[in-house]
Amino acid sequence: MIEFGILIFGIILYLLGRKSYYKFERDRKDKNNNSGVFLQLNTILLYSGFILMFFSILALFFL
Numbered sequence: 001m002i003e004f005g006i007l008i009f010g011i012i013l014y015l016l017g018r019k020s021y022y023k024f025e026r027d028r029k030d031k032n033n034n035s036g037v038f039l040q041l042n043t044i045l046l047y048s049g050f051i052l053m054f055f056s057i058l059a060l061f062f063l
Helices: 002-027 042-060
Strands: none
Touching: 002 042
C-alpha cells in the first residue's frame, strides 16, 4: 500500500518538475547558456519524481 502512495507522490513531483522545466525553457532568453541546469529546482523535481516512480513500480512488481 505504501508503494501506491510513493508512486502517486512521484507522479506529482514529476508533473510539477516537467511543468516548471518547460516554463523555464520558454522564458529563458539565452538558449546557449545552460550552466547549472541540473542544480535548479525544476530539474530536481523532475528527476526525483522519475526516480520515485521508477523504484515504486519496481517494488510493486518484484516485492
